[in-house]
Amino acid sequence: MAAIKRLLKKLEVPCEGGTMPNRWINNDIKPIEAGRRTWGFWTFHNLWVLTNTNISTYMTGSSLIALGLRWWQAMIVIVVGAILSTGFVVLNSMPGAYYHLGFPIANRYVWGMYGSSFVVYNRILLSLVWYAVQAWIGGQCVYVCLESIWPDLEARIPNHLHATGLTSATFLTYVLFCLMSLPLIWVRPHKLKRFLVAGVASIFVFELVLLIWALATMDGFGDTISSSSSSSSSSSSSSSSSSSSSSSSGHARSVGWSMVFGIISVIGSIAAGILNQSDYTRFARRPRHAIYGQLASVATYSILSSVVGILVTAATQRRYGRPIWSLPELLMAIMHAGHGHGRSRAAGFFAGAALVVSQWGINIPGNALSGGFDLATTFPAYINIRRGAYMTALLSMVVNPWQLLATASIFLAVLSSYSVFLGPMIGLMIASYYLVHRCKINVDHLYRGDRSSIYWFTGGVNWRAPVAWSCGVFPSMPGFVAAVSPSITVSVSWTRLYDLSFLVGLSIAAVVLVVLHHFFPAPSVRDFVLNSGPAAQVMMGAQAEWDGRVVETVTGIGSDRVLPNRDKDVEDLAQCPKDI
Numbered sequence: 001m002a003a004i005k006r007l008l009k010k011l012e013v014p015c016e017g018g019t020m021p022n023r024w025i026n027n028d029i030k031p032i033e034a035g036r037r038t039w040g041f042w043t044f045h046n047l048w049v050l051t052n053t054n055i056s057t058y059m060t061g062s063s064l065i066a067l068g069l070r071w072w073q074a075m076i077v078i079v080v081g082a083i084l085s086t087g088f089v090v091l092n093s094m095p096g097a098y099y100h101l102g103f104p105i106a107n108r109y110v111w112g113m114y115g116s117s118f119v120v121y122n123r124i125l126l127s128l129v130w131y132a133v134q135a136w137i138g139g140q141c142v143y144v145c146l147e148s149i150w151p152d153l154e155a156r157i158p159n160h161l162h163a164t165g166l167t168s169a170t171f172l173t174y175v176l177f178c179l180m181s182l183p184l185i186w187v188r189p190h191k192l193k194r195f196l197v198a199g200v201a202s203i204f205v206f207e208l209v210l211l212i213w214a215l216a217t218m219d220g221f222g223d224t225i226s227s228s229s230s231s232s233s234s235s236s237s238s239s240s241s242s243s244s245s246s247s248s249s250g251h252a253r254s255v256g257w258s259m260v261f262g263i264i265s266v267i268g269s270i271a272a273g274i275l276n277q278s279d280y281t282r283f284a285r286r287p288r289h290a291i292y293g294q295l296a297s298v299a300t301y302s303i304l305s306s307v308v309g310i311l312v313t314a315a316t317q318r319r320y321g322r323p324i325w326s327l328p329e330l331l332m333a334i335m336h337a338g339h340g341h342g343r344s345r346a347a348g349f350f351a352g353a354a355l356v357v358s359q360w361g362i363n364i365p366g367n368a369l370s371g372g373f374d375l376a377t378t379f380p381a382y383i384n385i386r387r388g389a390y391m392t393a394l395l396s397m398v399v400n401p402w403q404l405l406a407t408a409s410i411f412l413a414v415l416s417s418y419s420v421f422l423g424p425m426i427g428l429m430i431a432s433y434y435l436v437h438r439c440k441i442n443v444d445h446l447y448r449g450d451r452s453s454i455y456w457f458t459g460g461v462n463w464r465a466p467v468a469w470s471c472g473v474f475p476s477m478p479g480f481v482a483a484v485s486p487s488i489t490v491s492v493s494w495t496r497l498y499d500l501s502f503l504v505g506l507s508i509a510a511v512v513l514v515v516l517h518h519f520f521p522a523p524s525v526r527d528f529v530l531n532s533g534p535a536a537q538v539m540m541g542a543q544a545e546w547d548g549r550v551v552e553t554v555t556g557i558g559s560d561r562v563l564p565n566r567d568k569d570v571e572d573l574a575q576c577p578k579d580i
Contacts, residue, residue: 011382013384023381024449025380025447026376026380028385031099031546032283033546033547037285038193038285039190039280039285039290040284040285042197043192043196043293044289044294046197046199047196048294048297048298049196049361050196050200050203050361050362050365051361052297052298052302052305053304054203054361055137055327055328055359056134057269057305057306057309058306058309058327059309060269061074061078061306061309061313062325063262067261067262069255069258073255073259074310075306075307075310077263077266078266078303080263081262082266082303084267086294086298088267089270089274089277092274093281093290093294094278094433095433096278096279096281096290097284098539099282099542099543100283100543101446103275103276103277103279103374104119105446105447106433109437110428110465111428111462112460112461112462112465113448113456113460115457117378118466120378124371124374126272127370129399130366130367131367131371131392132400133399134362134363135178135181135393136402138355138356138360139175139177140328141355141356141358142173142174142176142180144328144332144348144349144352145348147332148335148348148352151335153169156169178393181363184364185369185386185393186386189283189385192364195360198357199360200361202353203354203357203361205354206350206354206355206358207305211312214312214315215311217315217319218316221314221317257499261499264500264503267502268501268502271426271502272366272422275422275429277294279369328352331352332348335347335348369385371389371392372384373385373388374388375388376388417484417501420477420498420502421473422502423472423501423503423505424468424508425509426506427507427509431509431510431511431513432465436514438529440538441542442455442532442542443542443545454522454524454525464513465513467512468509468516471512472509475497475508476498476501478497479494479496482494482495482498
């Protein structure tokens with residue numbers, strides 16, 4: 001027993017900044033102090049450039065055109081979906097921007113100290129799956145680089161694997177991508193700025209050169225743009241969840257409802273990022289940096305990347321006889337069309353390298369570090385962000401992404417429709433912060449794991465949250481089941497609700513939570529909200545207290561001393577939402 005205790009003691013995360021790790025807190029999940037709040041406007045801008053300028057966003061057009069939409073209808077869908085997504089991103093990022101709280105901690109005042117684990121474990125699952133999928137796509141980009149050097153790559157690496165969708169060469173490139181990602185995972189989030197700048201520069205140059213080349217050398221647009229999209233939708237096999245203009249329940253969708261479903265799909269594609277956006281905004285130097293950085297970039301680069309995807313695919317369709325939506329596949333076609341010429345192989349190598357950097361840009365912050373944040377809240381005494389991020393990378397290999405992408409159409413349908421469950425979670429977070437708590441959070445109580453915390457509710461669970469979440473999920477469930485099980489047919493009404501799943505679930509969950517807190521209030525929460533003064537005062541008090549603790553621990557200076565840039569903090573906090 002003594003040996004086990006000594007081992008556990010050695011495994012504890014280091015004590016940094018005066019924070020003693022325990023069941024509810026460590027240095028990585030406490031409110032971020034001034035020294036680590038290093039993200040400015042351009043950092044958030046660059047983060048969203050990499051989040052939205054990648055292979056997945058580039059291929060958005062194929063998913064929408066496969067629904068039976070024309071290219072201009074797809075563009076309307078992309079623009080509307082991107083604008084709505086921006087609004088949800090900004091709204092749900094405020095606890096991080098003003099209180100410097102991460103997503104898992106913010107959910108403690110929504111679901112309760114123990115109840116928040118439900119949302120956290122859902123996000124961990126998504127981090128594992130999406131890290132694996134994006135790493136597999138990154139491996140395809142590495143494959144392009146190696147193929148440009150050794151055109152006979154498959155012959156050089158004889159295949160000894162017989163799994164579906166996998167060869168020895170493709171598995172090797174997947175492993176290489178995972179190994180090359182490991183050093184980046186080590187970098188602390190507040191030190192990611194240089195990497196984000198390098199990633200943005202590489203992907204900007206790549207997409208600009210690709211677009212200019214495609215348009216300058218095209219032989220007219222293919223029927224991706226010049227005619228009805230239905231003729232090309234059969235070629236858009238890259239769309240995993242939608243392959244026709246009919247819904248999975250067997251009811252034909254009109255063009256209008258296909259556009260509605262497309263808008264919800266665009267929002268749902270980044271729903272996981274909307275859910276945990278506070279994990280990043282907590283590193284903002286000023287709240288305005290996070291707000292303006294997101295407003296300037298979330299929709300802008302989602303739209304631009306999707307437009308580039310549609311234009312390049314249309315411009316190269318006649319050259320290759322079919323629309324090629326997948327960027328790695330397009331680069332392979334370019335090299336093969338060049339018959340191994342040095343220039344085409346060099347172009348393929350540098351383009352593949354740029355895409356590798358792009359995949360790092362979405363996978364490291366969006367999946368590895370997200371998983372690290374969430375895992376750190378499950379066992380704070382033993383897991384910090386670095387350990388959690390490496391655990392995410394390691395456990396993701398169990399997902400077997402090559403098999404999922406090759407055969408598991410039902411699984412991919414579930415994954416692409418997961419916003420059915422995420423929408424209500426986001427609705428609960430937004431309604432709780434703005435309407436229930438009125439932007440007033442008792443930060444200290446988020447780290448108390450007993451009845452002394454006002455967020456203990458009933459046995460550590462705020463029963464109102466699971467009730468509201470269930471109400472938000474229920475209307476979309478029949479359509480969701482029909483979408484993942486084609487043999488099941490439901491009525492048109494259920495299908496329409498599923499087409500609107502994200503917005504319906506978010507709205508219902510938000511309304512039910514507010515109503516329940518109104519008629520069945522938690523007394524301690526209600527008293528704090530009513531008696532704690534203006535929201536700006538509460539925010540400034542929490543920030544000064546936690547910054548002061550670090551100053552006092554590290555330098556011995558009391559917390560009543562003026563902190564760096566305090567005047568600007570007051571100015572920013574004065575702009576926070578007014579009490580409701």
